[in-house]
Amino acid sequence: MSITITQSHEGFLRYISVKVTAEGSKKIRHVESTYDGFRLGSDSVQPPASVFANTYRQQEGISPGRDRVVIVTAKHTDGSSDSGQLRWRD
Numbered sequence: 001m002s003i004t005i006t007q008s009h010e011g012f013l014r015y016i017s018v019k020v021t022a023e024g025s026k027k028i029r030h031v032e033s034t035y036d037g038f039r040l041g042s043d044s045v046q047p048p049a050s051v052f053a054n055t056y057r058q059q060e061g062i063s064p065g066r067d068r069v070v071i072v073t074a075k076h077t078d079g080s081s082d083s084g085q086l087r088w089r090d
Contacts, residue, residue: 001026003084005070012059016040019053020074028052030075036068048077066090 002021007014016035022028027048033040033056040056052074068090073083 001074001082003072003074003082005072005084005086007068007070007086007088014058014060015055016058016070017053017055018070018072020051020072022050022074022076026050026080027077028074029077032073032075034071040070063090 001023004019006017009015016033018031018033020028020031027050028045029048030045031041031043031052035056035058040058041054043052043054045052066089067087069085069087071083071085073081075081
């Protein structure tokens, strides 16, 4: 599984993009995304698919020196799951 997470900001808006790509015969059925411990998205993938992508928009200020983390967990139709994360400092 490949999980790609990117982030950017414009003024008070932060954009967090998530892309999950399953490998082999696995299919993605659900994707959970959190930003600093708060839910960004809880996305069901119907029908299950090999690729999931979404961009989330958060309104916030940029806090210089503050640590940030996005965690993405993808659940597969076979019951297994994979996670990835992106950490940065504002």
